[in-house]
Amino acid sequence: MRCYSDGEWRAELDGAVDAAEAEAMRRHRQACRRCQQRRDRLAANASLAEPLAAPEPAADSGDPAAALAAVLARAARPEPPAPRRAWLWIPAGAAAVLLLFALVPSARTWAANVLAMLRIRQVTVVSVNPPELSPASRRQVGALVREMIAQQVTVTIHPGAPRIAASSRQARQWAGFAVRLPLGVAAPARIAVRGQSAFQMTLDRARLNAILAAVGRPDLRLPANANGALVAVNIPPSVVAAYGACGAHPRPVAGCTLLREVPSPTISVPPSLDLNALAQIGLQAAGMSAGEAAAFCRTVNWRSTLVIPIPEAESTYSEIPIDGVHGIVVRFAPHGRQPRSYALSWVRDGVIYSIRGQGGAAQGLALANALP
Amino acid sequence: MSSKATPAAWSASTAAPGWAPGEFEALFTAHYPRLAARLRLLAGERAEDVAQEAFVRLFRHPPPRREQIAAWLHRVAGRAAIDLLRRQQRQDKYERAAAREAPAAVGPDAEQAALAAERRTRARACLARLPRRQAQLLWLRYAGGSYQEIAHSLGVRVNSVGAMLARAEAAFARAYPRTPAPPGASVRQGKSMTGGNGGSNALL
Known part of the structure; x- marks a missing residue:
């Protein structure tokens, strides 16, 4: 019975493995307490970072055309000299x-x-x-x-x-x-x-x-x-x-x-x-x-x-x-x-x-x- | 690079050095809105500024391989946004960010919104404490990037992303308890901070 690595469990949590592999992993963790605990730990860590995915308060997204014009205007300014590549x-x-x-x-x-x-x-x-x-x-x-x-x-x-x-x-x-x-x-x-x-x-x-x-x-x-x-x-x-x-x-x-x-x-x-x-x-x-x-x-x-x-x-x-x-x-x-x-x-x-x-x-x- | 004098402003429809007519505009239209939206997680109200600066760099230094542009933009802009986030944290703008984001707590919905804003602010502050590459990885992941996008942006193999993410989130979990909660959060935290398996335990 092959245990899966942290990376594999993390990908599985994100649905980044194919269906067949996901099913194999699901059956494995039902039989392997260590892997189940590992997956739980990874899920708990991920849950702490979940607020990062929360949508930001609605903000004025601006006019894309105006943004493009701003970019082109800035690009036309003289580019600051690159820092001298001093060793x-x-x-x-x-x-x-x-x-x-x-x-x-x-x-x-x-x-x-x-x-x-x-x-x-x-x-x-x-x-x-x-x-x-x-x-x-x-x-x-x-x-x-x-x-x-x-x-x-x-x-x-x-x-x-x-x-x-x-x-x-x-x-x-x-x-x-x-x-x-x-x-x-x-x-x-x-x-x-x-x-x-x-x-x-x-x-x-x-x-x-x-x-x-x-x-x-x-x-x-x-x-x-x-x-x-x-x-x-x-x-x-x-x-x-x-x-x-x-x-x-x-x-x-x-x-x-x-x-x-x-x-x-x-x-x-x-x-x-x-x-x-x-x-x-x-x-x-x-x-x-x-x-x-x-x-x-x-x-x-x-x-x-x-x-x-x-x-x-x-x-x-x-x-x-x-x-x-x-x-x-x-x-x-x-x-x-x-x-x-x-x-x-x-x-x-x-x-x-x-x-x-x-x-x-x-x-x-x-x-x-x-x-x- | 052309030796012609730089015009007062480039026109998107004419050929700038390294760009075919209309090419840059098409790329901008295709990538800017999503990039700016994703950058809000890191840069808040300066997201568009950071995104525009990345496009300025792209315009001045067009890469030879156009298919890598999305990954390049995310890499460059993400790095700049994380550096900005860190500077802001150091300059104690944390309180101001929390004050801007947290609406006045009136009613249960507003209370929830305030809690969500506080968690987001604290998570962002925690992100700033991580090594830049881990912060960039978490940003790409939680800004909605696929493993493929993450891999291309960071220049890694797709099958490495899971392991990198596991390590980054472990680092995040270790840093989280040491990240101060935004002002006013202590009262609300006692109510509902420990949903699910979260909370402030360092879960490694």
């Missing part, structure tokens, strides 16, 4: 990127990618419950995202291959900011400096809506004015210092801890782009209810806050004092072959720091607290 320099502007990241399956990838890209003054975490996707759906989403990136993203500054600095001083020279490395610990096995990068992305509403549909949320739609919006991201040079036994290509595996530093990237978006609305869509796609997404977005200053979406099933997080500021520690549960791991993140003096490693966060915390 809003938004230090965080996480919404469009958050939307993309919300759809990437791996929490670890999310955290790493987000930490590498966004400009912030503080960090916060939001726990989400992303939809379970079948392997086919995941492949479809991946293909759509790759196609969108190929078509809509233009890299304007290529970072080039990372350069290996011989010392922290050289790293500072290449990176162009005050790179800080822990004192009183073994020297890093490697200090890599990644060059500046920049890209632009033209939001394609149809493609993004298709991605939302592919993750099972065809009801979520980007605002119309998001279509064609140009988002420009500029990421300053960054530094990754690898500690421990990291090998030639350092990754946060057993015995290897990575310290990453990057000055806050800058994201510029058109002023008309409703970042809050985009963020809410992203959060809903990542599993939040509309109410939860709205409530969360009310607490976030998108201009200055990095929001890291963390799947609640795979991780826990808490705020911690670190390096003299408030930061976040995310602990990832073992996942498949991957053992437990952690990620620390904080912002200090406009630089985003992250430390990633396996096991508990003690070693990472030690590195962080050894920073000058």
Whole structure:
């Protein structure tokens, strides 16, 4: 016996289903108490809004011919100049990127990618419950995202291959900011400096809506004015210092801890782009209810806050004092072959720091607290 | 866009840039009355002003696809009307709107009319508290739009409308208890506010 969704019951209440389906639904709710209660709840909510349908007091409807003449007269006046399309320099502007990241399956990838890209003054975490996707759906989403990136993203500054600095001083020279490395610990096995990068992305509403549909949320739609919006991201040079036994290509595996530093990237978006609305869509796609997404977005200053979406099933997080500021520690549960791991993140003096490693966060915390 | 000087006023019968002769007038005749009527729910006495402004925009920027015009008009005008409603709410014109709408309570019919006006005013104020897209959805639905019209206006699939409506009405139900009743309503509310499954309970 298939139960019907809220959307289907609501359509049935409005008579927006065909007769055969309506009859099937009627028989179903006679046998299914849960669906009957669901329908009753929807009907009760709708009854509160019913006064909106009440006819307005009779008003002078005016003469249509006079209205047309008024329209044509107004249309003949000089059109006010369109607001200058001044770019809003938004230090965080996480919404469009958050939307993309919300759809990437791996929490670890999310955290790493987000930490590498966004400009912030503080960090916060939001726990989400992303939809379970079948392997086919995941492949479809991946293909759509790759196609969108190929078509809509233009890299304007290529970072080039990372350069290996011989010392922290050289790293500072290449990176162009005050790179800080822990004192009183073994020297890093490697200090890599990644060059500046920049890209632009033209939001394609149809493609993004298709991605939302592919993750099972065809009801979520980007605002119309998001279509064609140009988002420009500029990421300053960054530094990754690898500690421990990291090998030639350092990754946060057993015995290897990575310290990453990057000055806050800058994201510029058109002023008309409703970042809050985009963020809410992203959060809903990542599993939040509309109410939860709205409530969360009310607490976030998108201009200055990095929001890291963390799947609640795979991780826990808490705020911690670190390096003299408030930061976040995310602990990832073992996942498949991957053992437990952690990620620390904080912002200090406009630089985003992250430390990633396996096991508990003690070693990472030690590195962080050894920073000058 | 033509480089000719703009006349003092366009004539509906001549060809304006982007429009064939008489085309705009035909669209206006077809869509304006219904749009203006529907906008009264949101904009009250400014409904025609909002509707006319939408047509001014349409005239200046004719879309290439004429079959989308009704949806476009509802989207543009609805957005403007909701923004207007929100501004009015913020400017504390709520009391004035209630005073204009609520007739003097004389006799049972007038009492009912006053109650209906108060419910409508409160519902409108509650609408202003919702995210714009939800407010637009509820407006389209309760202004008599079909699921097809709603879907076209909002740029969504028809089979998404039910789910969106369920969520919007849940949000409306949550916001309703926090929406102040219009002045003078407290006395009348005690009499007959809880008809059916309504009332001010937040039913989620």
